[in-house]
């Protein structure tokens with residue numbers, strides 16, 4: 147059997163003879179591989195971003211909003227009429243077995259001042275459960291306690307964006323800031339979470355005890371009412387059960403009859419986001435498959451050129467057979483030639499794919515991610531394309547009769 | 556043991572209605588170490604016969620034994636092995652690979668024998684020296700004269716130390732001086748290494764180097780006799 151390195155040398159030489167032709171043939175593979183890598187990078191980037199956002203929202207999250215849902219699923223007048231109370235929150239916490247924790251939310255945009263710096267941000271009145279419900283950590287300081295809520299103490303937790311805008315280099319823990327001119331002690335700083343799935347900066351926020359917010363800050367016309375309840379189910383499996391329990395409990399508490407419309411809406415955010423994640427995955431697959439079509443077209447280009455090459459080099463094949471080349475020696479030579487074309491094309495295509503995905507990220511601002519897996523797939527696939535489309539011409543060449551090949555004009 | 560034994564070999568080319576009997580029941584025995592010249596008019600079947608001896612073509616009927624092996628029943632790859640190990644073929648038209656250096660052309664049979672590059676280079680160099688082409692090893696065929704190309708082809712036929720060399724009009728398009736050089740080299744090879752040589756020629760001067768002359772006419776052998784002393 148012929149040795150493989152020598153065969154590669156022979157292939158290189160054969161490909162160098164027709165430089166232009168080889169380059170054009172490779173171009174098909176280059177474009178195919180580059181397209182696969184770029185497309186997969188866009189898809190992977192999108193789904194990675196969504197997964198990150200989902201985990202930043204907090205896992206197994208259910209939101210309870212005031213206002214009804216119509217039969218068509220469109221929310222009507224949500225939040226216009228506050229119907230949820232702190233009592234609802236406590237009841238859910240106590241009575242729903244599938245629920246791990248509940249955090250009530252009341253919020254309003256307010257002016258915040260520290261020294262001569264001021265900043266306008268969303269102030270959220272809530273309970274210590276919030277930290278757990280949203281899987282939020284503190285980067286420094288301590289959270290506020292149930293005791294703080296009970297006594298309506300003026301303490302607060304700051305999001306990183308607020309810290310950046312008010313404090314600069316100063317350590318905020320223990321400092322006094324003024325929210326709506328009322329002094330609050332900074333108990334701690336919330337760890338960075340980044341953007342929410344709908345593009346909001348989740349770090350641009352301040353948490354205060356819900357009672358303090360009600361009594362001192364917002365002076366609400368509906369005492370004891372809250373805007374949203376954030377609920378954490380015990381596990382993903384428990385999400386549907388938690389939804390059902392909450393709905394039933396609130397119907398009962400709000401005295402809603404069987405024919406009446408609910409005055410609240412329960413939304414399972416995690417499921418919603420998982421559906422979004424699923425659809426980006428499908429999109430990634432779709433983009434990848436469309437790009438692979440161009441890789442296959444490139445493969446057909448290789449096959450075409452190899453067939454031409456076999457015909458042109460019939461005499462050469464005859465000479466090789468006359469001096470003792472066997473069936474597989476001839477086959478290997480042409481397969482390796484096709485493989486060389488496709489692998490060089492693949493390597494160039496990877497470079498082109500990586501740089502075009504960077505270009506897309508820069509120009510369109512999409513979060514593209516080139517995974518090593520997609521490079522491996524594209525390169526492996528281009529190799530397979532070379533072998534697959536190189537085989538038929540190689541097979542054809544190997545079946546020639548030595549004397550006929552030698553006599554070929 | 557005869558080197559070559561052909562028994563009633565026929566070759567019929569059929570193209571549609573017409574069929575050409577290129578060889579008709581040709582029988583022949585050639586012993587080890589012989590130097591045979593095949594002569595005959597154009598179209599008499601000499602090349603057809605030679606290609607069958609070289610295992611490049613198969614007879615329509617008849618048996619061909621090479622060193623007592625019946626070649627007619629061998630498969631493609633087994634025939635390739637015989638061509639590689641037992642036969643050195645020198646073609647009338649040289650049949651060198653274009654755009655490939657002399658030394659790489661000579662290496663070709665060893666490439667398919669799985670030899671390392673180093674061994675191939677070394678043996679090919681020895682063969683090229685033998686045919687007097689030292690210093691031309693990196694020339695491509697189109698940079699060599701006809702005689703030099705033929706010598707590269709001979710070096711290629713020699714390099715695997717095959718016991719038989721078959722040469723189809725090796726001096727067909729060479730001048731007298733070069734022809735003489737090549738014939739003297741083949742004679743030396745035959746005498747010193749005991750290699751069996753069979754060559755086709757139209758020229759009596761060339762046939763004169765052999766020790767046995769076989770004449771073909773219309774696909775048959777019409778005479779087979781030792782060379783007469785001039």
Ligand SMILES: Nc1ncnc2c1ncn2[C@@H]1O[C@H](COP(=O)(O)OP(=O)(O)OP(=O)(O)O)[C@@H](O)[C@H]1O
Pocket residue numbers: 568569575576577595596597598599600601602603604
């Ligand atoms: N591939 C082929 N198909 C059909 N007929 C062929 C083929 N090869 C040879 N022939 C015929 O077989 C006969 C013998 O041809 P061959 O080539 O053996 O002659 P030759 O003795 O070598 O002649 P020359 O001295 O001109 O080389 C010729 O009549 C030729 O036309």
Ligand SMILES: [Mg+2]
Pocket residue numbers: 601602603723
């Ligand atoms: Mg002839």
